[in-house]
Amino acid sequence: AQKITQTQPGMFVQEKEAVTLDCTYDTSDQSYGLFWYKQPSSGEMIFLIYQGSYDEQNATEGRYSLNFQKARKSANLVISASQLGDSAMYFCAMWVSSYDKVIFGPGTSLSVIP
Amino acid sequence: ETGVTQTPRHLVMGMTNKKSLKCEQHLGHNAMYWYKQSAKKPLELMFVYNFKEQTENNSVPSRFSPECPNSSHLFLHLHTLQPEDSALYLCASSQATSGLQETQYFGPGTRLLVL
Numbered sequence: 001a002q003k004i005t006q007t008q009p010g011m012f013v014q015e016k017e018a019v020t021l022d023c024t025y026d027t028s029d030q031s032y033g034l035f036w037y038k039q040p041s042s043g044e045m046i047f048l049i050y051q052g053s054y055d056e057q058n059a060t061e062g063r064y065s066l067n068f069q070k071a072r073k074s075a076n077l078v079i080s081a082s083q084l085g086d087s088a089m090y091f092c093a094m095w096v097s098s099y100d101k102v103i104f105g106p107g108t109s110l111s112v113i114p
Numbered sequence: 115e116t117g118v119t120q121t122p123r124h125l126v127m128g129m130t131n132k133k134s135l136k137c138e139q140h141l142g143h144n145a146m147y148w149y150k151q152s153a154k155k156p157l158e159l160m161f162v163y164n165f166k167e168q169t170e171n172n173s174v175p176s177r178f179s180p181e182c183p184n185s186s187h188l189f190l191h192l193h194t195l196q197p198e199d200s201a202l203y204l205c206a207s208s209q210a211t212s213g214l215q216e217t218q219y220f221g222p223g224t225r226l227l228v229l
Contacts, residue, residue, distance in 0.1 A: 004156075035217065043202055045220035091157070095216065101170070102218060104157040 002027045002096050004105035011110050013082045020067070021077040021108045023092030029053075031097035034075040036066065039089040039107070048090075051075060082112045116140050118221035120205050126227045127195065135190040135224050137205030144210050146188040147218065148180060151202040163188060164210065195228045202226075 003026040013019035025034065036048040051059045051066045059066040067076040079086055092105040118139045127133050139146060148160040162170035163182040177199075179191040188205055202225050206218040 033216075037220070043204075043223035043225065045204060045206070045223075047217050047219060050217055101159060101162075103159075106154075106156050 002029075002094065002099050002103055004092050004094050004103055006090075006092055006105040006108050008108045009106075011108055013079075013110065013112055015084060015112055015114050016081055018078060018080045019082055019110065021079070021090050021092075021110065023075045023077065023105060025073050025075060025092070025094050027073075027094065027096050027099075029096045029098050033095045034066070034068070035093040035095070035102070036064070036075075036077045037091045037093060037104075038086075039091060041088070045091070049077070079110075084112050084114060086110060087112045118205060118207055118219055120203075120221035120224050122224060123222060124225045124227075126229065127192070128229055129195060129197070131195075132191070132193040134192065135203055135205075135226075137188040137190075137221055139186055139188075139205075139207035139219070139221075141207055141219060143207040143219075144185050145208045145216070146182060146185070147206040147208075148188065148190050149204040149206065151204055151223070153201075157204070161190075192226075195226075197228050200226055200228045 005024045032053045034051045038046045049059050049061045049064045051068045063080045065078045089107045091107045093102050095102045121136045145164045150158045159172050160174045161180045166182050177194050181189040202223045204223045205221040208216045208218045
């Protein structure tokens with residue numbers, strides 16, 4: 001079965017500090033893609049970063065980087081230099097070749113403290 | 115406009131009402147999706163359309179009826195809903211439905227309250 005686990009329901013981080021949001025996934029497929037989305041209180045899901053299962057380099061997009069550890073089946077999101085606008089829900093998601101659907105984790109609520 | 119838009123942003127309806135949610139994407143994508151997001155639950159995929167054809171109906175009750183007249187527009191027709199249907203309904207689009215990097219781009223959602 002395909003599953004995404006985010007074990008941190010809520011996180012706090014000081015402004016300008018880095019924070020890591022955990023994501024572990026379960027699939028027996030070799031071909032899959034991992035995504036992170038941000039959902040502010042307004043509701044819109046904003047795409048942040050993508051990592052393919054065959055990508056050897058960790059993905060980076062500005063202040064976001066994905067710490068991909070394939071053997072451990074983890075895809076943690078690292079946000080560097082946190083800003084107040086980073087306060088939001090963060091969802092880890094996975095697309096699996098054989099399943100052909102994106103499944104989402106339960107999310108982590110991040111609060112950035114001034 | 116750019117990206118994915120949804121109207122209305124907020125909707126309150128009674129259980130006997132009929133209403134429709136609208137989604138429009140300006141990204142030239144071929145696939146569109148409806149998701150339901152309830153409080154404290156993961157996103158639930160409802161429907162998938164690929165090149166205007168419905169390719170997924172994730173065991174959604176018949177009181178939800180999707181319509182996709184073209185690749186840019188997606189509707190969700192609602193009738194005789196239940197209070198437990200109150201949720202945020204998100205529309206998304208992607209270039210296609212297959213492929214490892216088919217990033218889905220989401221609209222702002224419609225917050226629905228059923229009384």
